[in-house]
Amino acid sequence: MHEIFKKRSLAPGYTFFVIKSPRIAKKIEPGQFVIVRVHEKGERIPMTISDFDREKGTLNMVVSQVGKTSRLLASLEPGERILNMLGPLGIPSDIESFGNVVTICRQGTAGALYSIIKALKKAGNRVTCIMGAKSRDYLVLENEIGAVVDELIIATDDGSRGVKGYAVSALREYLKKNQVDYILTIGSSKMMKTVGKIGKKYGIKTKASLGAIMLDGTGMCGACRVTVKGNTRFACMDGPEFDADEVNFNELIRRQSFFKEEERLAMELFEEGI
Amino acid sequence: MNRERRIPRKELPPEERVKNFDEVAIGYMKEEAIEEAKRCLQCREPRCMKGCPVGINIPKFIRAVKEEDFVRAIKIIKENNFLPSVTGRVCPQENQCEGSCLLGKKFEPVAIGALERFVADWARDNNIIEKPEVKVSNGKKVAIVGSGPSGLTCGAYLANLGYSVKIFETLHKAGGVLAYGIPSFRLPDSVVEAEVEYVKSLGVEIEIDVLIGRIFDLKELFQNGYGAIFLGTGAGLPRFPDVPGENLNGIYSANEFLFRVNLMKAHLFPEYDTPIKIGRKVVVIGAGNVTMDSARVARRLGRDVTVVYRRTEVEMPARKEEVEHGKQEGLEFRFLVSPVAFYGDEQGNVKIMRCIKMKLGEPDASGRRRPEPVEGSEFDMNVDTVIIAIGQSPNRLIPMSTRDLQITRRGTIVVDEHEKTSIEGVFAGGDATTGQATVIAAMGSGKRAAESIHRYLSSK
Numbered sequence: 011m012h013e014i015f016k017k018r019s020l021a022p023g024y025t026f027f028v029i030k031s032p033r034i035a036k037k038i039e040p041g042q043f044v045i046v047r048v049h050e051k052g053e054r055i056p057m058t059i060s061d062f063d064r065e066k067g068t069l070n071m072v073v074s075q076v077g078k079t080s081r082l083l084a085s086l087e088p089g090e091r092i093l094n095m096l097g098p099l100g101i102p103s104d105i106e107s108f109g110n111v112v113t114i115c116r117q118g119t120a121g122a123l124y125s126i127i128k129a130l131k132k133a134g135n136r137v138t139c140i141m142g143a144k145s146r147d148y149l150v151l152e153n154e155i156g157a158v159v160d161e162l163i164i165a166t167d168d169g170s171r172g173v174k175g176y177a178v179s180a181l182r183e184y185l186k187k188n189q190v191d192y193i194l195t196i197g198s199s200k201m202m203k204t205v206g207k208i209g210k211k212y213g214i215k216t217k218a219s220l221g222a223i224m225l226d227g228t229g230m231c232g233a234c235r236v237t238v239k240g241n242t243r244f245a246c247m248d249g250p251e252f253d254a255d256e257v258n259f260n261e262l263i264r265r266q267s268f269f270k271e272e273e274r275l276a277m278e279l280f281e282e283g284i
Numbered sequence: 285m286n287r288e289r290r291i292p293r294k295e296l297p298p299e300e301r302v303k304n305f306d307e308v309a310i311g312y313m314k315e316e317a318i319e320e321a322k323r324c325l326q327c328r329e330p331r332c333m334k335g336c337p338v339g340i341n342i343p344k345f346i347r348a349v350k351e352e353d354f355v356r357a358i359k360i361i362k363e364n365n366f367l368p369s370v371t372g373r374v375c376p377q378e379n380q381c382e383g384s385c386l387l388g389k390k391f392e393p394v395a396i397g398a399l400e401r402f403v404a405d406w407a408r409d410n411n412i413i414e415k416p417e418v419k420v421s422n423g424k425k426v427a428i429v430g431s432g433p434s435g436l437t438c439g440a441y442l443a444n445l446g447y448s449v450k451i452f453e454t455l456h457k458a459g460g461v462l463a464y465g466i467p468s469f470r471l472p473d474s475v476v477e478a479e480v481e482y483v484k485s486l487g488v489e490i491e492i493d494v495l496i497g498r499i500f501d502l503k504e505l506f507q508n509g510y511g512a513i514f515l516g517t518g519a520g521l522p523r524f525p526d527v528p529g530e531n532l533n534g535i536y537s538a539n540e541f542l543f544r545v546n547l548m549k550a551h552l553f554p555e556y557d558t559p560i561k562i563g564r565k566v567v568v569i570g571a572g573n574v575t576m577d578s579a580r581v582a583r584r585l586g587r588d589v590t591v592v593y594r595r596t597e598v599e600m601p602a603r604k605e606e607v608e609h610g611k612q613e614g615l616e617f618r619f620l621v622s623p624v625a626f627y628g629d630e631q632g633n634v635k636i637m638r639c640i641k642m643k644l645g646e647p648d649a650s651g652r653r654r655p656e657p658v659e660g661s662e663f664d665m666n667v668d669t670v671i672i673a674i675g676q677s678p679n680r681l682i683p684m685s686t687r688d689l690q691i692t693r694r695g696t697i698v699v700d701e702h703e704k705t706s707i708e709g710v711f712a713g714g715d716a717t718t719g720q721a722t723v724i725a726a727m728g729s730g731k732r733a734a735e736s737i738h739r740y741l742s743s744k
């Protein structure tokens with residue numbers, strides 16, 4: 011179970027996997043995630059399923075290599091197995107006929123959007139994707155998403171592809187000219203906070219998929235708790251998507267950086283091969 | 285032989301044990317066990333048995349110990365208890381078997397728990413695995429959700445009766461609270477692992493990484509050929525006090541804290557990848573076993589630890605022994621205090637816990653005097669880490685994803701005296717039906733459910 015079937019590099023630091031996992035593939039819905047552990051002393055980390063094939067029994071995943079565990083995961087080769095994989099977890103993304111939909115992401119988080127975009131298209135929406143990246147070399151799933159959406163807007167920090175600037179600026183521009191019914195964002199908490207504000211300004215229903223720190227992923231620890239509309243919610247069970255303008259992003263950003271020193275140490279030792 | 289006093293149980297000295305996670309209570313040596321067994325009066329109508337929720341034949345096994353026939357002793361115990369090396373360690377014996385022991389009326393009661401542990405450990409050390417005679421397979425399948433003591437017990441009984449049993453567990457390790465909650469200085473990992481292996485050796489299959497309610501719902505389990513389902517999903521949903529600032533960094537639920545250390549070995553970071561961060565001044569809020577376990581773990585990570593409780597020591601639900609051990613290990617206690625808010629620094633790390641003093645008023649439904657805030661008595665405590673151990677509610681996924689499953693307002697699954705739920709073919713037990721209780725109570729209900737499932741499937 012959970013055998014790596016295919017692997018390919020999408021951009022520096024971004025790895026694409028196809029994983030054989032028939033049972034999860036049969037059940038998972040767009041927007042849900044899994045928790046993986048890659049070795050006996052390893053930690054449990056959440057990963058969104060980018061796409062799935064129920065017939066072939068496979069799951070796709072895009073891994074951003076940000077620290078030790080994601081690097082270890084990305085180092086697995088075809089034929090190797092992921093030690094533990096639990097899923098599907100979380101509540102599936104809202105797939106309705108909204109009308110005009112804008113999805114917005116940056117670099118690797120495009121992976122998490124992919125199957126949701128496909129489902130939104132299938133439900134009859136007109137879907138636009140705004141994709142941000144440092145430069146054209148860091149664009150992830152550009153062609154795949156481009157093939158599905160009605161409109162793909164690319165924004166790079168250096169202007170090497172698409173418009174120059176951040177994805178949120180492109181969103182602002184887009185909203186000036188277009189009527190939009192629904193916005194979905196997956197990205198850094200800082201970006202999602204801004205998107206939430208923009209959505210609110212225009213009175214558009216805006217959802218954000220939160221990257222809270224998780225442990226069990228099943229509602230037993232509360233590590234993933236976030237404040238939404240003043241109430242404590244568990245991102246793993248009640249989310250990961252919430253109405254963006256109701257999320258206390260400042261708290262989330264602080265909680266996400268709680269283990270920064272430990273993460274740096276783990277990474278340093280890992281790089282020194284200890 | 286001394287009838288009045290029991291053979292003392294040896295313990296690691298407090299200075300030594302706060303430096304490691306080694307087991308605190310050292311088991312009896314053979315000679316000590318035999319001496320202690322001689323104290324038992326071999327009552328004709330043994331009161332001790334009434335105090336044991338699974339009805340172990342206590343005088344009979346103690347007699348076997350006295351006669352140095354430990355193989356017989358383990359056989360007798362295992363007739364009613366699949367996990368004796370666990371219960372011998374963690375049962376609240378003072379309220380159960382030992383609390384009912386006749387000898388205890390005048391003298392110290394027989395050390396039943398320590399004897400049970402001795403026999404179980406002896407059997408394990410000598411590789412004596414007493415397996416009951418397993419009936420031939422009857423071809424019927426039963427699914428069990430959760431691998432805590434209730435699920436393991438239910439599974440073991442059903443396997444013995446010839447059922448083909450599969451336990452589904454969402455975590456990557458089996459054992460429920462025994463694996464992720466109770467720290468190794470009270471219940472070593474090796475003990476839990478051995479007991480889980482024993483249950484497997486009876487033919488029970490355990491599949492990890494399966495969250496029932498997401499990957500399969502109960503209907504699909506029936507469709508997959510399971511004739512009956514047992515829900516032993518426990519009470520793992522942490523409660524928070526619902527006060528401002530409770531999501532600041534450095535505030536953990538007891539479950540998160542214990543899960544990181546016990547299951548993920550975060551105290552061995554960076555050898556293990558899961559981190560834990562704990563400051564110099566640690567406060568643990570609550571007064572139960574979970575509170576004491578959290579506080580004692582924090583102490584072993586080398587910090588100043590204060591337990592804060594809104595009533596007084598008398599009302600503490602934790603086992604007396606645990607409170608004593610905690611005191612020896614240097615825990616501080618502050619009674620009649622309750623948090624009202626938390627404040628942090630710019631990084632969002634908790635720094636101050638605002639508290640209010642309490643006084644005890646009239647008794648409440650539980651018979652304990654109700655704590656009431658003393659107006660105007662707020663004060664601040666400096667804290668770096670807060671662990672919240674004010675109780676857990678039943679896991680909510682299955683009730684949420686199962687229509688027609690009746691639950692109470694507290695979230696517990698409703699069952700009758702045979703552990704039957706409101707859905708035909710679905711049974712439940714343990715903490716999921718009672719709220720957090722005890723290992724042995726969970727085992728008792730697992731056994732009752734197995735009997736009930738057997739009746740149900742035999743009549744079908």
Ligand SMILES: Cc1cc2nc3c(=O)[nH]c(=O)nc-3n(C[C@H](O)[C@H](O)[C@H](O)COP(=O)(O)OP(=O)(O)OC[C@H]3O[C@@H](n4cnc5c(N)ncnc54)[C@H](O)[C@@H]3O)c2cc1C
Nearest residue numbers: 055056057058073074077078079080221222223224266273
């Ligand atoms: C619901 C959800 C879905 C996700 N989907 C994806 C995905 O599809 N692809 C992907 O590459 N990443 C995804 N992530 C993020 C991914 O889980 C983290 O990048 C990963 O845990 C980092 O671990 P590390 O050891 O490599 O890095 P570390 O150095 O340990 O941490 C780097 C940063 O990652 C975050 N992080 C660390 N530990 C955890 C944890 N246990 N849970 C959550 N975040 C953590 C922290 O904010 C931290 O600052 C998702 C996160 C969530 C919550």
Ligand SMILES: Cc1cc2nc3c(=O)[nH]c(=O)nc-3n(C[C@H](O)[C@H](O)[C@H](O)COP(=O)(O)OP(=O)(O)OC[C@H]3O[C@@H](n4cnc5c(N)ncnc54)[C@H](O)[C@@H]3O)c2cc1C
Nearest residue numbers: 430432433434454460461465496518714715721722723726
């Ligand atoms: C820290 C701590 C210390 C304690 N100390 C003592 C003590 O000293 N003495 C004592 O007698 N009792 C003690 N208890 C209480 C005792 O551990 C519990 O009463 C007992 O474990 C309950 O057993 P259970 O089988 O009902 O559930 P649990 O042990 O909680 O096991 C439930 C299992 O089900 C799994 N699960 C839940 N939902 C699903 C799902 N949907 N799909 C798949 N799997 C699922 C969980 O992951 C878990 O492994 C303590 C509890 C804690 C937390």
Ligand code: SF4
Nearest residue numbers: 336371375380381397
């Ligand atoms: S199982 Fe618990 S209550 Fe029963 S005899 Fe053993 S220690 Fe006592």
Ligand code: SF4
Nearest residue numbers: 324325327332385386
């Ligand atoms: S009540 Fe006490 S003395 Fe009597 S049989 Fe039981 S353990 Fe022995």
Ligand code: FES
Nearest residue numbers: 227229231232246
């Ligand atoms: S990750 Fe533990 S409750 Fe959400």
